[in-house]
Amino acid sequence: MAFTEWAGVCAQLARHTESKAGRLAAQAMTPSCEAAEVRALQDTTREAQALLARDACCEMRSLSDLVDLYARASEQGRPLSARELVGVAQTIRLGDRAAEAFASSPRLSALVAREAEVVSVQTELADLIEASVGPYGQVLDTASELLGRLRSEIASQRVSLDAELSQLCQNGSLMLALVQHRPVEREGTPCLLVKQGELGRVPGPIVDRQPEGFYVHPDALAGSYNVLRDLLIAAEEEALRISDALSARAMGLRVDLERLAAGLIAADLHQAMARYGQDAEGVLVEASEDASLLLRGALHPILARQGECVPLDLELGSDSRLLMISGPNGGGKTAAMKTLGLTALLTQCGCPVPVQSGRLPVYRAFACVAEARSSVGAGVSTFQAHARDLAAALEGARPGALVLLDEIGVGTDPGEAAALAQAFLELLLERELRILATTHLGPLKRFAQEEPRCQNAAVSLDGEGRPTFALLLGQSGRSYALEVVRQAGLPDSLIQRAAELHRGEG
Amino acid sequence: MAFTEWAGVCAQLARHTESKAGRLAAQAMTPSCEAAEVRALQDTTREAQALLARDACCEMRSLSDLVDLYARASEQGRPLSARELVGVAQTIRLGDRAAEAFASSPRLSALVAREAEVVSVQTELADLIEASVGPYGQVLDTASELLGRLRSEIASQRVSLDAELSQLCQNGSLMLALVQHRPVEREGTPCLLVKQGELGRVPGPIVDRQPEGFYVHPDALAGSYNVLRDLLIAAEEEALRISDALSARAMGLRVDLERLAAGLIAADLHQAMARYGQDAEGVLVEASEDASLLLRGALHPILARQGECVPLDLELGSDSRLLMISGPNGGGKTAAMKTLGLTALLTQCGCPVPVQSGRLPVYRAFACVAEARSSVGAGVSTFQAHARDLAAALEGARPGALVLLDEIGVGTDPGEAAALAQAFLELLLERELRILATTHLGPLKRFAQEEPRCQNAAVSLDGEGRPTFALLLGQSGRSYALEVVRQAGLPDSLIQRAAELHRGEG
Incomplete structure (x- = not known):
């Protein structure tokens, strides 16, 4: 997912998983785009929350990613090693413990469910492995x-x-x-x-x-060395014969064991979501039936625990396709946009989010254009990078998608930028999309005011020039660039001269 | 130095050093701001170039940073370890070899010059260390x-x-x-x-x-273990007594040894500059007496070897204080600015640069405002970061400084941005500075045209919409944003609509 800060959110969730496989799964997490599936994922997380509340989660540390383990062995055309067999046995035992821990949690149970016959052959394999291989992967004398x-x-x-x-x-x-x-x-x-x-x-x-x-x-x-060497080789061969025989049995059970491991990884992830939710004081946000959206007290998912984050309130009717946010630099336009995007993404993964209450549509896709980065080495200027991001967003903006556009057109002639941005938005408005955009350009604010499918919103400053971080619907906002510059420490004389020039007194 | 890409240039030079201490010195390299010193540094590099040409450089791999080594021991209140003493001896031996290698290079020689008496006590110390400590830092049985x-x-x-x-x-x-x-x-x-x-x-x-x-x-x-333990302790104590005695002698020679090491590090750096110059086909650019500037065929110092870099020609009279570059996105405005900045910095370090010919003023300081980066976590928006960069540049813009300003005012309301930028430039023009700025804002291009101490320059596109990378003095350039966007893959219908809107037909 090429979505600003999504990797950071996934990394935060990954820290709440217990197994390496769960950590990797969290880092590669992608949202579901089907309402029924999102609700099912949330129900599973709800079960994990109930387990967490009574401190009854299943401990996942000994989970091996058997899908990856089998794949690597197959790719290299070799049997499983003795150490890998230990991972197989541990995962089978973990499956037993998980089935027990999830006994009264139907959805988590379903993740690790196995038929009685499957349990019996897997248990037999685990017994054999444990009888022949020590916990460090050494084939035992016995x-x-x-x-x-x-x-x-x-x-x-x-x-x-x-x-x-x-x-x-x-x-x-x-x-x-x-x-x-x-x-x-x-x-x-x-x-x-x-x-x-x-x-x-x-x-x-x-x-x-x-x-x-x-x-x-x-x-x-x-002579003595030769005797020792022959003995060492014979012992090595016998140990290999033993682990290869076990590997052959484990290979025979591959499909069921991979399914078990995948279910355990998913369970690790749902338990991690429950822990993240507890940590961030999050709730599971309801998936609304239409495109309407309501968020009360939504915090940025990464900044929620840092305390310096101002909550976002946002309500959009199902007929509003584009929200154009304007207002002072540093007033929280970008933060509001990212908060909505990350909150929706986490919700569609089935994860609690730091929101007081609300409901969100289930978006069919996500696209995002934010801070572009130039590369003199690759001969790409900042604006060229921005233009490529716009082209990619256009590609990804399938019907039902949420599209976030931060300062569309930034970094070139403002007249051309406004024309480009409006043409781009007109094109997107023809599709069944939800768009959040930010701008400093007057023509775009006017466009949003006149276009019936659009709505303006403004962030603003209080009486002393500090941002309030509140989002005022139905208004556009001024940029107050000179105020921001004054606060950054540029001299008053410079600000006064700039204000004169801006009023046309230069 | 908070100067875009300077760290990358230093890292490239560091790869041409031979010792760890030389590498660190290259990474922390700062320019001289005195014309006489710059010329002396260049003369030293010239000697290294002559040695390199006859493959007669002094090999610096065994150089220890004795300044750092003494400092760490003093800080921890301990004598030098046996392993550190090996570094001392190796550096003394290297000093002898360097004196020989630099015999016909007066400036390099001066870097490692020692009085005969100093050489004699240092040699005595190296002899003692080598007689008592093996090359891995083990105190010898003998x-x-x-x-x-x-x-x-x-x-x-x-x-x-x-x-x-x-x-x-x-x-x-x-x-x-x-x-x-x-x-x-x-x-x-x-x-x-x-x-x-x-x-x-x-x-x-x-x-x-x-x-x-x-x-x-x-x-x-x-009983046997006790005997062994007592013997081990006694041997350990005796080994320590020996290395401590050597350390005391080495401490007594600290000032002269630190001076020798510093000279060797400088020599390593000049030899690295000679190698970099050979690699980048660079020349030592003459330091001009006034503020006039002439560059012919200047390549970006990092991209020079990559072949895709278009050479920059630039000539500025000593009365021109501000060059305002405008023109299409991706046309090379930023690259031209960085090429001048990095070329001047390297020259003032005494290093060859990939330029065909030219002369440069010796700038008294360097300040740079380029791509700002927001941090939602720290509550700093992109424009706030830009404003802070402007404040820092104002601080650092001492008389005689070179100030580079990339897209001043970007990321806010264009009217306020232009007013702010003009007020900022007016303030800088009151100081004795040289300024290179880029912009897409019409009012700034007009300002540069009307203000006598300023000059416009433009990058441009050829007949097929590809950048020529040539810098045309005395003209301002259009941004051609829609052309750039078309090349990035946005649909023609969108470009046509944007062009209509831009012509006021929307």
Whole structure:
């Protein structure tokens, strides 16, 4: 979604998820554009809110994204690793716990529902995995008789090799060549650590080279090393045989396991929405049947908790297609626009929003043109970037969409800008859209006043030149640029001269 | 320097330095504002260019920033560490090599010049450090007789402790408690690795706890461990005594060593400038005696190597205080402004710039107002940010400064914007400044035409609506916003309607 600040809202929701997969899902969240689906999503969140209220949410930390896990293994044409199998088993166990936790929550339950037969084969797989693989992904000695025997032979062989090496270290001429006069572990085998320039005294394969010296398997013990190596290879092969057999079983259950994981990820997301709602003191906003809109005390979803955010009240009839907001710089035009956009997006994801009360249409799409950014490197000026954003918005403005346009036409000749903006709005008004736009251009304010499908609204300053952040419907507002500039610290003499020039006294 | 894209230019130069200290110096580079100093910096770079041409630059990789190194040690109230002493010795050796490499380069030589007596005490210090500390910062066995003896006793004690542990491992009941039936190295000492839940069988201090088990020093060998521990502590203390003694000597030479390091860093930077100049096919631009300016074929310093950059030609007399650039969006107004600003900044650092020929005044300061950025979180709108930038520029616009103003007044009511911009420019014109500004506002183009200290310039489009990037002095330019919008992909019908509206036919 190329929508200003939406990524920030998703990131905030992601912080309330518990699993990595849930976090990624929150970051990639997209709204539903069907009223029935939005209501169903909200009902699911309502169940999560009820669980949260009695501190009975299902803990999701051990959830693995099995869809991604299977996809990566398939892509690389390899079986699941022992560590990945642990994730499979943990997700199956989590499915059992979730089914229990959601017992009295029908919609959450439906997300993780499995037929009895599916539960039974999945449980069997989890039992097998847990019997053979430890929690860190190590295949256990007890996984097969052969593996147990090989591991114990490896242990004895290490002890005897170590003793042989220790004895070798007592050899007088060899001692001078060693950095440490004892066997040193390297690459999983005991070695001798030989000084730079002394390799001639300790012939044998070099296992590793470090600033402190060379790690060597001395040729004198080649026979013992070969025995150890063969044992290690045999144990490695047996461990792989065991995990590959488990992987084959897990692959056979792929479809059902992916479905289970997807349901658990969705449940993690709904529980995160409930937590976000609690945090932001949010409510689930009703989806209205028509295009009418009512928001009371709506806060910007990211700024709600920061306390410095002034609530927005906004009411639009279903026949009003374009709201044109004007008024002083810094008066909250852009903030009002973003608050509506983000509130609608979150609502259509089924998420509570920091609003006192209200109802919103279910928009069929979202388009947004905000601050454009130039790139001298790519040869794109600010206005060219703005023009491209306009073209993209026109593309995305399907019937039923919400279109937000911040300072349409900014960054060029004001006369051309106003003409362009009006022509653009006329085109959009032919479609069944809802548009919120901001402007400083007089011709656009007049256009909005004369055009029956449009409405003006103004933000304003109080008696002392401070913004009130209130949105006054039916009026257009002045920009008060000189007032803003005065507050930014430019000298009074300059402001007075500018005011003279503006009154035509220059 | 709060100057658009200057950080990017510095980063590009930093990539041509060889030492970390040189890289940081390039990133924090600031221009000189004195003509004599600028010429001296350029002469030094010229020497580096001559060295580069015969592939005879001094290699700077081993340079340590001794100023920073001493400062951190002093701040933390501690002596220099053995590793830091290695940096001191390497920098002294580098000073010798640099003096040799710069023998026929008087200005570079002056950067690293030391009196014979200073060279002699520094060399003595480097000899001492190298005799006692290895290249990785380890104090060498040969650093003192005591240290050598302690290290050899530690080695024997390890061997005997290891043998005792190996014997202990053969103990039947203890064997069951062990994960590995051999001594295991941990925290620099041989340990036994004991299974979870079996600690009762192997009493003794726990050195480390890991998923695989507990690393234990068994009480049965407490006596041997105590001997080893005392030896390790004694060796550690002796090593510290040695490096502290060296640190005291190095502290005594602090002032001269910091001066040497600073000179080497400057030399690294001048060599980097020579390499950048070679890369960008740059020249050292002459510092003119008055405020007149001539640039032929100037490329944007970052884009020069990318090939898509159109060269700028610009000539301004010493009596012209303000150049007002207008013309189509995307026609190169901002690029021209940035090219002049960055070219002047680099020149005043003594660096070659990608220009065919020219001369530039030495500006006494730099101020820049470009694309402002809103922050809904901080409650700052785009125009408020712009107003603050204007206030900061007014502050920084000392006599003799170069002031760049991109789309002054953008983002509010155009009438107020033009009045504000004119009042702002009138104020700046009272000061002895050079100003480059861009605009789309008609009243400002007229102001520049009527005001004797100002000059208009225009970028323009060719017959097919593509920008020529040429700067035409003495003319103002139209914005051609509708043409830009057409090229961005908006439909022709929309452009035609906007053109009608603009002609007043709406």
